[in-house]
Amino acid sequence: MSYRSPGESRSLGSDMTRNSKLMSRHSIRAIVLGGLIAGFCDLTYAVTYYALRGVPAIRIPQSIASGVLGSNSFKGGWETAVLGVILHFFTAFCAAALYYTVSRKLRILLRWAPIAGMLYGAAIFFFMRRVVIPLSAVPHPKSPPHFIWTDFMVHVFLIGLPIALLAKHYGSQPLTQTIAPTTRKVAARDCL
Numbered sequence: 001m002s003y004r005s006p007g008e009s010r011s012l013g014s015d016m017t018r019n020s021k022l023m024s025r026h027s028i029r030a031i032v033l034g035g036l037i038a039g040f041c042d043l044t045y046a047v048t049y050y051a052l053r054g055v056p057a058i059r060i061p062q063s064i065a066s067g068v069l070g071s072n073s074f075k076g077g078w079e080t081a082v083l084g085v086i087l088h089f090f091t092a093f094c095a096a097a098l099y100y101t102v103s104r105k106l107r108i109l110l111r112w113a114p115i116a117g118m119l120y121g122a123a124i125f126f127f128m129r130r131v132v133i134p135l136s137a138v139p140h141p142k143s144p145p146h147f148i149w150t151d152f153m154v155h156v157f158l159i160g161l162p163i164a165l166l167a168k169h170y171g172s173q174p175l176t177q178t179i180a181p182t183t184r185k186v187a188a189r190d191c192l
Contacts, residue, residue, distance in 0.1 A: 027100055030170035034096030034163040037091040041158035049147065061085045067136035095124055097158070099169045114161060115170035121160020125152050 046060045058077075061084030065073040066088065073080040099120055103109040109116045133140070143151075 026170040030100045030166045031093060031096045032154045034100070034166040035089060035093035037090030037162045037166070038095060038159040041162070042092070042154060043085070043088055043152045045150075049150070061088065063138070064088050067133070067138045070137035071139055084125065092159070095120075096163045096166070099160075100171065103164075103167045103171055109164065110168045110171050113164040117161040117164025119160070120157045120164060121156040121158075122152070124159060125155035128155075 043060065047057045051057060051058060058081045061072070061081040061122070062073045062076065064084035064087050065076070065080045066084075069076070069080060069084070073084070076083075099117075
């Protein structure tokens with residue numbers, strides 16, 4: 001069954017295909033941009049924080065890689081630093097994909113995106129601190145309280161919030177575009 005006027009020839013099936021492609025594009029944009037922004041902000045914060053304390057920038061991604069490699073990651077040079085960056089952005093993309101996917105079912109995550117995003121950032125912080133890091137091979141040095149507090153704020157405002165706002169932006173866009181019917185005058189002019 002078609003919902004088009006007699007002059008239109010596209011079928012309902014082609015609309016569904018077009019809508020799924022648009023939804024796919026929207027989800028990819030939300031996840032990729034959310035992951036890139038969250039990963040970049042978090043990594044920039046960590047590199048800056050430790051650079052101000054005299055730690056070389058390469059040590060930050062190496063410490064991320066130590067979650068898989070343990071203390072040996074600090075002996076691996078640029079190879080382990082690259083692995084750390086890849087792991088870091090993989091985690092950020094997974095966080096963005098999870099929020100976007102859940103927001104498709106729980107629409108309140110889109111309606112209340114700023115609050116939900118900040119809560120999501122806090123949840124990511126506690127999940128990383130209480131589950132991921134303790135289960136990883138990371139050497140467990142004590143972090144100073146001011147680092148923990150600023151790291152928490154980074155997760156709330158620079159990780160969770162952008163992921164949620166991008167999910168809202170791309171999740172709220174209409175999947176179909178209204179195309180105005182062309183008149184013979186416009187069609188004739190285009191032929192010239």
